[in-house]
Amino acid sequence: MKAEIITIGDELLIGQVVDTNSAWMAEQLNLIGIKVGQITSISDHREHILTTLREASERADIILMTGGLGPTRDDITKTVLCEYFGTRLVFNQQAYENIERIFRNRGYQITPLNRAQAEIPECCTQLLNVNGTAPGMWFEKSGKIYISMPGVPFEMKSLMTGEVLPRLQPFSQIAIVHRTILTQGVGESFLAARIEKWETSLPENIKLAYLPQPGIVRLRLSASGNDRKSIEKTLSECTDELYNLIPEYIFGEGEDSLELIVGNLLKANSYTLATAESCTGGYIAHMITSIAGSSAYFKGSVVAYANEIKEGVLGVSAQTISKYGAVSEETVFEMAAGLIRKFKVNCVIAVSGIAGPDGGTPEKPVGTTWICVLTPKGAQTRKFTFGEHRGRNIRRAALAALDMLRQQVIKH
Amino acid sequence: MKAEIITIGDELLIGQVVDTNSAWMAEQLNLIGIKVGQITSISDHREHILTTLREASERADIILMTGGLGPTRDDITKTVLCEYFGTRLVFNQQAYENIERIFRNRGYQITPLNRAQAEIPECCTQLLNVNGTAPGMWFEKSGKIYISMPGVPFEMKSLMTGEVLPRLQPFSQIAIVHRTILTQGVGESFLAARIEKWETSLPENIKLAYLPQPGIVRLRLSASGNDRKSIEKTLSECTDELYNLIPEYIFGEGEDSLELIVGNLLKANSYTLATAESCTGGYIAHMITSIAGSSAYFKGSVVAYANEIKEGVLGVSAQTISKYGAVSEETVFEMAAGLIRKFKVNCVIAVSGIAGPDGGTPEKPVGTTWICVLTPKGAQTRKFTFGEHRGRNIRRAALAALDMLRQQVIKH
Numbered sequence: 001m002k003a004e005i006i007t008i009g010d011e012l013l014i015g016q017v018v019d020t021n022s023a024w025m026a027e028q029l030n031l032i033g034i035k036v037g038q039i040t041s042i043s044d045h046r047e048h049i050l051t052t053l054r055e056a057s058e059r060a061d062i063i064l065m066t067g068g069l070g071p072t073r074d075d076i077t078k079t080v081l082c083e084y085f086g087t088r089l090v091f092n093q094q095a096y097e098n099i100e101r102i103f104r105n106r107g108y109q110i111t112p113l114n115r116a117q118a119e120i121p122e123c124c125t126q127l128l129n130v131n132g133t134a135p136g137m138w139f140e141k142s143g144k145i146y147i148s149m150p151g152v153p154f155e156m157k158s159l160m161t162g163e164v165l166p167r168l169q170p171f172s173q174i175a176i177v178h179r180t181i182l183t184q185g186v187g188e189s190f191l192a193a194r195i196e197k198w199e200t201s202l203p204e205n206i207k208l209a210y211l212p213q214p215g216i217v218r219l220r221l222s223a224s225g226n227d228r229k230s231i232e233k234t235l236s237e238c239t240d241e242l243y244n245l246i247p248e249y250i251f252g253e254g255e256d257s258l259e260l261i262v263g264n265l266l267k268a269n270s271y272t273l274a275t276a277e278s279c280t281g282g283y284i285a286h287m288i289t290s291i292a293g294s295s296a297y298f299k300g301s302v303v304a305y306a307n308e309i310k311e312g313v314l315g316v317s318a319q320t321i322s323k324y325g326a327v328s329e330e331t332v333f334e335m336a337a338g339l340i341r342k343f344k345v346n347c348v349i350a351v352s353g354i355a356g357p358d359g360g361t362p363e364k365p366v367g368t369t370w371i372c373v374l375t376p377k378g379a380q381t382r383k384f385t386f387g388e389h390r391g392r393n394i395r396r397a398a399l400a401a402l403d404m405l406r407q408q409v410i411k412h
Numbered sequence: 413m414k415a416e417i418i419t420i421g422d423e424l425l426i427g428q429v430v431d432t433n434s435a436w437m438a439e440q441l442n443l444i445g446i447k448v449g450q451i452t453s454i455s456d457h458r459e460h461i462l463t464t465l466r467e468a469s470e471r472a473d474i475i476l477m478t479g480g481l482g483p484t485r486d487d488i489t490k491t492v493l494c495e496y497f498g499t500r501l502v503f504n505q506q507a508y509e510n511i512e513r514i515f516r517n518r519g520y521q522i523t524p525l526n527r528a529q530a531e532i533p534e535c536c537t538q539l540l541n542v543n544g545t546a547p548g549m550w551f552e553k554s555g556k557i558y559i560s561m562p563g564v565p566f567e568m569k570s571l572m573t574g575e576v577l578p579r580l581q582p583f584s585q586i587a588i589v590h591r592t593i594l595t596q597g598v599g600e601s602f603l604a605a606r607i608e609k610w611e612t613s614l615p616e617n618i619k620l621a622y623l624p625q626p627g628i629v630r631l632r633l634s635a636s637g638n639d640r641k642s643i644e645k646t647l648s649e650c651t652d653e654l655y656n657l658i659p660e661y662i663f664g665e666g667e668d669s670l671e672l673i674v675g676n677l678l679k680a681n682s683y684t685l686a687t688a689e690s691c692t693g694g695y696i697a698h699m700i701t702s703i704a705g706s707s708a709y710f711k712g713s714v715v716a717y718a719n720e721i722k723e724g725v726l727g728v729s730a731q732t733i734s735k736y737g738a739v740s741e742e743t744v745f746e747m748a749a750g751l752i753r754k755f756k757v758n759c760v761i762a763v764s765g766i767a768g769p770d771g772g773t774p775e776k777p778v779g780t781t782w783i784c785v786l787t788p789k790g791a792q793t794r795k796f797t798f799g800e801h802r803g804r805n806i807r808r809a810a811l812a813a814l815d816m817l818r819q820q821v822i823k824h
Binding site: 012013014015016017018019020022023024025026027028029030035036037038039040041042043048052055209211275277280281282283284285286288289290292293294295298299300301302303304305306308309312313342343344355356357358390391394 | 424425426427428429430431432434435436437438439440441442447448449450451452453454455460464467621623687689692693694695696697698700701702704705706707710711712713714715716717718720721724725754755756767768769770802803806
């Protein structure tokens with residue numbers, strides 16, 4: 001089974017909106033074993049929509065559309081679909097009740113424009129859009145499947161997950177199971193070299209994808225086959241081997257974030273945390289506090305950007321800074337030690353580095369970063385040499401610091 | 413003149429990469445008066461590329477392609493283009509010298525695979541790719557223009573800006589001039605109501621686009637016409653009227669960021685800044701320190717997430733917190749006053765609020781935020797009521813605080 005995606009909307013063609021829907025949909029379809037052959041973005045223009053539908057149906061078995069389902073006059077997808085399928089719009093009670101429910105929750109009155117959103121082509125099956133007023137639609141014609149969804153990403157996503165993917169799954173004929181392992185502190189090429197033997201010995205029905213993000217590499221394992229039980233078993237064995245191979249780099253799976261995992265560990269241990277940040281400039285504190293409920297374990301932070309703050313607020317000695325420099329093992333240790341006393345916590349992270357683009361020297365080039373972590377399980381200082389890009393250095397230093405904390409907290 | 417964009421690469425169709433190139437290219441083309449009719453993403457597959465090129469050339473005058481120009485075997489765009497144009501690959505000396513230069517700078521040896529990147533179809537004009545080893549290519553056939561560029565965004569962008577757009581500009585036949593005004597502290601619909609009269613009285617050749625981002629609304633004015641001088645004058649007059657209409661919301665133009673503008677103002681005034689952050693959790697400090705060179709004016713920050721830090725480190729009195737609450741005018745003022753003494757700066761920002769999702773009360777719902785700004789120009793405290801979404805509340809509070817600081821620093 002081959003699919004195509006058609007995204008409809010003028011905003012895509014003037015560059016006002018980046019089409020993130022297609023990549024997400026393509027990934028989800030691939031994950032259930034359906035390949036996407038083409039993605040086409042077109043404007044809200046009757047003839048263009050009709051031609052694109054016809055051309056797509058010649059190449060693909062499943063055609064997914066997003067966009068053009070709003071209540072305003074420029075959204076014409078529904079009437080064009082009626083024309084394409086030779087049918088007419090009819091009122092759909094279930095769709096109307098959904099619109100009513102949404103308006104009631106927001107405390108709004110339904111307008112005639114919104115009532116018209118409950119009208120759908122007679123030949124289609126309504127797909128319930130719990131997050132919005134434009135219903136999803138499922139058509140079948142001459143052995144091909146057509147699906148129309150709104151373009152708002154979170155409406156499209158819930159329709160895909162709740163309605164579309166479960167209905168498409170039986171067509172893919174093969175079972176596919178995935179696991180995504182999250183690693184930190186290792187580059188893609190170095191990681192690839194470390195797990196090369198394991199990777200080449202993977203069974204043929206298991207595929208590995210490297211999905212790098214700044215500071216994090218996700219490893220997605222996809223197992224396919226006829227028997228779900230047996231591929232789940234194989235996948236689980238392969239993943240166990242990977243855990244044994246690179247335990248120091250793996251921090252979670254799936255949609256976990258490092259700041260959430262660290263937060264949960266601190267909470268579980270009844271630990272409290274504070275950060276003393278120089279080059280990261282508050283970014284670690286920001287990551288930690290982006291998690292709802294972080295006040296349970298996070299007390300606060302001193303961003304000691306200037307040396308006088310390192311000395312005056314954190315109590316780093318002026319001699320230490322003049323002798324070893326602000327970016328040194330001695331300084332981050334004194335930053336950490338000063339903060340743990342001042343904030344009366346039992347875990348601290350201290351970071352000092354050269355984020356760049358200026359400030360580098362031959363001995364301490366841009367990217368040089370010292371991190372100190374103190375917890376009830378022990379103390380550790382470590383030097384890192386990141387890259388030349390300021391924003392990326394800040395991000396990598398924050399992730400490295402959180403991972404040092406995580407590793408220390410999970411120690412026995 | 414009508415254009416189409418074709419992006420080539422398997423990674424787009426499995427959802428591994430979001431196609432951000434197309435939106436950027438579409439925007440740039442629209443900005444010089446060339447409309448984009450369709451965007452098509454296809455895989456590195458010979459026949460599919462040929463068909464897509466043929467179909468696009470029937471609808472459009474200009475066809476822009478990205479991707480498939482890497483040195484490895486799966487990148488086939490160049491050989492397919494030879495087939496399409498009935499030509500052959502020939503060695504291009506200028507392209508080779510560019511590759512040599514790039515390899516010399518990186519300290520690498522040129523491999524035969526890289527040397528092959530200097531071979532391009534005989535009938536095309538080479539477009540110099542200063543940022544990469546794959547040359548851009550310009551073809552003309554039967555009155556249509558075809559442009560092929562690498563898919564790496566920063567290579568494509570420099571090719572577009574340096575080579576492609578200047579060559580396409582003469583084809584657009586109309587002059588277009590743009591200005592983007594940046595506003596902060598006002599929602600899209602409220603802003604629209606405020607400037608409605610001005611908007612409806614705009615000359616016909618001036619178009620207005622609202623480009624909202626979290627906390628910021630960009631207003632893009634595009635003027636088009638035959639005479640560049642005269643449209644520049646009209647645009648300038650309209651923009652002046654807008655400045656007079658909403659001076660309190662405008663903080664910059666074009667690609668400015670609020671943190672950069674604030675940083676430049678502080679530097680110009682030789683002011684120094686520190687922040688005392690509760691609900692923003694270090695995000696303001698992170699924004700400020702994301703600007704290279706911010707150490708010239710930023711000394712640091714106390715993230716006082718727990719009340720005991722507000723008291724113990726910033727010197728907020730326990731009575732103030734128990735009487736008025738941590739989210740109150742009195743508390744943010746004491747946070748600011750404590751910090752300005754402790755950090756020996758002359759500007760401070762203090763923020764305390766309820767980011768959510770928990771912690772709201774009927775009197776102080778989630779989103780309630782107090783901000784205090786102290787500078788040599790004066791003192792101000794202000795209450796805001798943002799929304800329900802934690803991440804957005806943090807971002808909006810940070811932007812509001814930076815804008816309060818900006819407004820105070822520019823006061824006479």
